[in-house]
Amino acid sequence: xxxxxxxxxxxxxxxxxxxxxxxxxxxxxxxxxxxxxxxxxxxxxxxxxxxxxxxxxxxxxxxxxxxxxxxxxxxxxxxxxxxxxxxxxxxxxxxxxxxxxxxxxxxxxxxxxxxxxxxxxxxxxxxxxxxxxxxxxxxxxxxxxxxxxxxxxxxxxxxxxxxxxxxxxxxxxxxxxxxxxxxxxxxxxxxxxxxxxxxxxxxxxxxxxxxxxxxxxxxxxxxxxxxxxxxxxxxxxxxxxxxxxxxxxxxxxxxxxxxxxxxxxxxxxxxxxxxxxxxxxxxxxxxxxxxxxxxxxxxxxxxxxxxxxxxxxxxxxxxxxxxxxxxxxxxxxxxxxxxxxxxxxxxxxxxxxxxxxxxxxxxxxxxxxxxxxxxxxxxxxxxxxxxxxxxxxxxxxxxxxxxxxxxxxxxxxxxxxxxxxxxxxxxxxxxxxxxxxxxxxxxxxxxxxxxxxxxxxxxxxxxxxxxxxxxxxxxxxxxxxxxxxxxxxxxxxxxxxxxxxxxxxxxxxxxxxxxxxxxxxxxxxxxxxxxxxxxxxxxxxxxxxxxxxxxxxxxxxxxxxxxxxxxxxxxxxxxxxxxxxxxxxxxxxxxxxxxxxxxxxxxxxxxxx
Numbered sequence: 001x002x003x004x005x006x007x008x009x010x011x012x013x014x015x016x017x018x019x020x021x022x023x024x025x026x027x028x029x030x031x032x033x034x035x036x037x038x039x040x041x042x043x044x045x046x047x048x049x050x051x052x053x054x055x056x057x058x059x060x061x062x063x064x065x066x067x068x069x070x071x072x073x074x075x076x077x078x079x080x081x082x083x084x085x086x087x088x089x090x091x092x093x094x095x096x097x098x099x100x101x102x103x104x105x106x107x108x109x110x111x112x113x114x115x116x117x118x119x120x121x122x123x124x125x126x127x128x129x130x131x132x133x134x135x136x137x138x139x140x141x142x143x144x145x146x147x148x149x150x151x152x153x154x155x156x157x158x159x160x161x162x163x164x165x166x167x168x169x170x171x172x173x174x175x176x177x178x179x180x181x182x183x184x185x186x187x188x189x190x191x192x193x194x195x196x197x198x199x200x201x202x203x204x205x206x207x208x209x210x211x212x213x214x215x216x217x218x219x220x221x222x223x224x225x226x227x228x229x230x231x232x233x234x235x236x237x238x239x240x241x242x243x244x245x246x247x248x249x250x251x252x253x254x255x256x257x258x259x260x261x262x263x264x265x266x267x268x269x270x271x272x273x274x275x276x277x278x279x280x281x282x283x284x285x286x287x288x289x290x291x292x293x294x295x296x297x298x299x300x301x302x303x304x305x306x307x308x309x310x311x312x313x314x315x316x317x318x319x320x321x322x323x324x325x326x327x328x329x330x331x332x333x334x335x336x337x338x339x340x341x342x343x344x345x346x347x348x349x350x351x352x353x354x355x356x357x358x359x360x361x362x363x364x365x366x367x368x369x370x371x372x373x374x375x376x377x378x379x380x381x382x383x384x385x386x387x388x389x390x391x392x393x394x395x396x397x398x399x400x401x402x403x404x405x406x407x408x409x410x411x412x413x414x415x416x417x418x419x420x421x422x423x424x425x426x427x428x429x430x431x432x433x434x435x436x437x438x439x440x441x442x443x444x445x446x447x448x449x450x451x452x453x454x455x456x457x458x459x460x461x462x463x464x465x466x467x468x469x470x471x472x473x474x475x476x477x478x479x480x481x482x483x484x485x486x487x488x489x490x491x492x493x494x495x496x497x498x499x500x501x502x503x504x505x506x507x508x509x510x511x512x513x514x515x516x517x518x519x520x521x522x523x524x525x526x527x528x529x530x531x532x533x534x535x536x537x538x539x540x541x542x543x544x545x546x547x548x549x550x551x552x553x554x555x556x557x558x559x560x561x562x563x564x565x566x567x568x569x570x571x572x573x574x575x576x577x578x579x580x581x582x583x584x585x586x587x588x589x590x591x592x593x594x595x596x597x598x599x600x601x602x603x604x605x606x607x608x609x
Contacts, residue, residue, distance in 0.1 A: 006056050007457040013049040014253060014456055017246070018433040020045070025427055037114030039243065042426070044114075044122045046246040047237065050471070051125040053249070053464025058133045062461040063209035064469060081206060086146040087153065088203050089137055092216040094154025097130035099219075100233035102161035105168040109234075123237055157185045157219075160227045182227065189223040196220050211468040214522055218475030225483070235478045236471035243426050244350040244358070245470065248343040249463035250429035254436040255296030256459035261440035261447065263407045264289065264307045268314055270400040270408075277392040282318035283380025286311045286325075287332045287373050292411070294336030296432070304333045304565065308572045323583045324383055330569040330580065331587035332376050334554035337520070338369030341414060341432075344553065346425060347470075347524045348546055351477070352532055356542040358425065363608040364543035368551060368598045375590045406439050466521055473525035480526070486533045493534055500538040504599050507531060507545075508552055515556010516563050523553055544605040551598060555591050558584055 021042055027033040057063050073081060103109050104127055110120035138147040155162065159182035166172040189196065197217055204213040215232065222229045239245055258264070267289045275281030289311065294303040308329050315325035337344040340362040349358035401408075414432060417423040423431060437456070440446045447455060480486065497503050510531075514523045528549055535545035557565040560581045569584075570577045598604050 003059070006052065006059070007460075010049065010052045010056055010460045011453060011456050013045060013052060014433070014460075016045050017042070017049060017250060018430045018437070021427045021430040022434065025423065040112070040114040040119075043241040043243055043246055044119065046249075047122055047240050048125055049249070050240045050464070050467040051129040053460050054129050054468045055132050055136075057461040057464035057468065058136060058209075060461050062465060063211060064465040065204065065207050065209045083143050083146040085203060085206055085208055086137065086143040087150040088200075088216070089208060089212060090134060090147045090150025091154040091157070092212045092219070093130055093134045093137065094151045095158045095219055095229075096215055096232070097127050097134060098155065098158040098165070099161045099229050100127040100130060100236075102164040102168070103230055103233050105165055106230075107168065126233060126237065156181060157189075157223070158229075159185065161229060164230075186223055186227045189220050190225075193220060193224045209465075209468075210518075210522060211465075211472040214469065214472035214476060214526075218472065218479060221476065221479045225479070231478055231482075232475040235474040239474040240467060240471055242350060243424070244346055247341070247346055247425045247429035248470075249467060250426070250433050251296055251341055251343055252463045252466065253456065253459045254429070254432035255293055256462055257433070257436040257440055257455055258296065258407075258410075259293055259303065259307060260455050260458075261436075262444055263440070264293065264310055266400075266404045266407050267292065268310065270397075270404045272314060273393070273397040273400040276318065277389050279389070280377060280381030280384045281389075282315050282320070283328060283384070284377045286315055286328060287335070287376045287380070290329060290332040291336045291339065291369075291373050294333055295339045295342055296336075303336070304330060304568050304572050308569070312573070318384075320380075320383065323579070326569065326573045326575075327580075327583035327587060328376065328380055330565055331558060331584055331591070332373070333565055333568075334557045335369060335372050335376070337550060337554050338365040338372065338547070340366075341418070341425070341428065342550075343466075344520055344524065344550055345546075347521055348528060348550065351525055352528055352542070352546070355532055355536070356546055359419075360543050360609060361546055364605040365547045365550060366608060367604045368547050368594075371598070371604070372551070372554075372591065372594050375594050376587065379587060379590055406443060410435055410439075469522050470525065473522035477525045477529055481529060486530050489530055490534045490537050494537055500540060501600065503534070503538050504540070504548070507535065507548065508595065508599060511549060511552030512556050512559055515553040516559045520553050520557075524549075541602070541606065543609065544602050547605045548595075548599050551595050555588070555595060558588050558591070560584075 024035055024038045024042070027035060028038070100123075104120065104124055110118060110123050112119050134147075134151065138144060138151075159178050163172075163175055163178050163182065166175065166178075197220060200208075200213050200216045200220075204210060218232050219229055222231060268285060271285030271288050272282060275284040289307065290303050293307060308326070311329045312322065312325045315328065316322055320328075336342065342362075342365075345361050345365060346358055349356055349361050410432065413435070414428055417431065418425065418428045437452065440455075441449065441452045493503070497506065511523075511527070514527050518526070528546075531549065532542060532545055536542060557563045560566065566577060566580050566584065570580045573580075
């Protein structure tokens with residue numbers, strides 16, 4: 001029953017987020033009827049969706065994490081490791097719950113209202129979300145004692161916000177024992193900051209969700225600096241009510257709907273009819289389709305999971321070996337993050353909005369994205385050993401084009417509406433969801449209404465994991481900016497490196513490592529504010545640095561031994577990781593060459609500016 005209520009709430013919120021912006025646009029833009037508080041209402045509905053999606057993602061055990069090393073440990077180590085993970089999980093969740101509850105009862109926070117309801121009511125869903133996850137963790141696992149120990153430990157390290165709750169609710173302020181506990185935690189976190197951070201990183205490799213690892217690191221960072229942990233829930237609230245960020249889950253949901261419908265088959269049929277008669281034509285079709293879908297979903301893994309088997313069949317049917325076909329699909333999965341309306345570009349421009357805007361970044365990444373896609377097609381042409389190919393049929397191609405017109409119009413409408421200024425980024429994302437839903441349900445009839453409901457509900461964990469990582473990583477990002485770490489790092493590096501060419505090489509190495517070890521969104525939030533000022537100090541433009549950054553992340557997903565797409569490919573195609581890595585190496589080598597070309601030739605990122 002609870003599961004059904006959660007799913008229904010999430011689907012209703014998605015419907016509101018997709019329809020309400022378009023209705024408001026019509027009322028205000030066409031009917032000239034102003035709706036006070038409409039912008040605030042929309043982003044707070046997104047905040048409600050974020051909290052609901054976080055609960056559902058935890059319920060379904062689909063929060064993003066690094067590959068777990070637990071299974072590689074000796075059998076006798078599994079139980080102790082599981083206990084330690086439960087303690088750490090409940091400790092971090094409890095500290096987040098108390099911290100956010102403190103801000104909820106703070107009368108100085110959330111004093112505004114819209115449509116007759118205060119923003120405090122909406123923020124209340126964040127501590128409720130954390131509390132719900134704590135309950136699920138405590139009752140789902142067999143480690144009830146470990147969960148209780150984690151909750152107690154979380155309470156101990158949260159004495160600062162806990163005493164704040166007591167003060168705001170009851171006026172209590174003479175609590176020397178509780179104050180001494182808080183002082184002891186601050187002193188301990190200051191002395192043991194690095195061992196604690198390293199411990200959390202180890203937990204990340206043991207399978208603890210990334211949002212908890214990032215939130216835990218943020219909590220330690222603020223604690224050792226004086227205990228100003230109240231910033232963490234406020235930053236989470238700030239970024240999850242950002243209008244540009246709100247576009248990311250909507251594009252993800254639109255892409256997910258399309259991936260589950262017949263759109264993929266129609267695109268494959270179209271591009272196969274266009275290119276199959278030529279050498280490497282099937283590869284061109286596969287690369288274009290994977291690029292298109294990863295552009296919308298924002299996560300290359302979704303494209304590999306949803307379309308990998310279909311595209312593999314198309315390629316093997318065109319004469320490619322099974323290994324080469326699967327490697328090509330895997331290698332092409334992340335190229336779409338370089339094309340509009342890429343969630344990665346939106347996120348990067350939002351985080352670094354003082355330095356670069358999303359429109360310039362879309363233009364700057366376009367040519368490098370095309371080169372990357374063409375390079376994958378070129379490898380496919382080299383690998384094409386087929387001697388017999390179908391003849392080009394104008395009739396067949398025309399039929400495929402006619403059958404694919406509605407699917408082809410979606411990217412056209414998105415680019416036209418956004419770049420012409422008809423819709424802002426959030427509104428065009430809402431349009432994409434409505435279009436994808438109506439196309440798959442009412443025009444193509446791929447889904448019944450009941451099935452459409454299930455597909456939309458299934459898409460929630462995909463976006464929920466991303467949103468919670470954004471909320472957690474924003475705390476670390478704020479800490480680094482507040483501590484002036486970018487300026488300190490700039491001074492340090494410029495003191496030892498004088499050549500921009502050497503710096504660019506070092507930057508590529510650092511970013512490849514970040515792409516391997518971090519998800520895309522947390523890397524953008526945490527690493528980009530550090531590297532961008534340094535790049536600008538070497539005379540590297542913000543757009544050029546951003547494109548290099550994003551290309552490194554896309555390649556990092558494929559870089560052994562822990563690139564995320566390698567594990568997704570292993571799961572999708574059912575073959576050992578070592579075999580996936582062996583097959584991906586030629587494609588990875590070519591992508592490295594393209595990366596160096598874009599890195600050292602600024603023309604590619606500046607010609608369209």
